[in-house]
Amino acid sequence: MTGIIVYHSAHHQNTAKVADAMAQVAGCQAVRAGEIDPGELTKYEVAGFGSGIYFGRHHRILLRWVEQCPALPAQVFIFSTSGRGTGGKNHRALREMIRRRGCRVRGEFACKGYDTFGPLKLFGGIHRGKPDHGDIRRAREFAMRMNADLPPEP
């Protein structure tokens, strides 16, 4: 099974930390959306997509990248970091985009990330130090589950 993680991390590299931790345990590459052509995704059988949450959805750079993929792998998982630290509605735009393409979202992961958006900056931001060790451990466990659930190779 060949896998890849594609992410965008713009604010504090919060999602980059999660993506790297996941890639390490899954034994795959984590690449920034700007560093890989959407056409290359056809080479992979499973893909993880993640970014920070911006105005209630994944970053537009990641959403646009996914939209431009000529084909998505049948198996996809999604993840994010955000001020709220929740998936749910924040994942809806990306989740729906993937489902519309006929793919299954096999799992979702979300955690809090350091956030200094707007007036938060005046107070030193919120969730300094996030994602922390606990979040990274949960991200690794999630990635292992995503790996373990894969159907065996023929």
Ligand SMILES: Cc1cc2nc3c(=O)[nH]c(=O)nc-3n(C[C@H](O)[C@H](O)[C@H](O)COP(=O)(O)O)c2cc1C
């Ligand atoms: C312009 C902007 C908009 C944001 N919008 C939201 C939001 O709607 N909901 C939320 O929970 N966090 C929001 N955040 C916080 C980020 O999602 C959070 O800091 C995230 O961990 C950033 O990830 P990154 O460092 O990988 O880009 C926003 C941050 C910025 C800078």
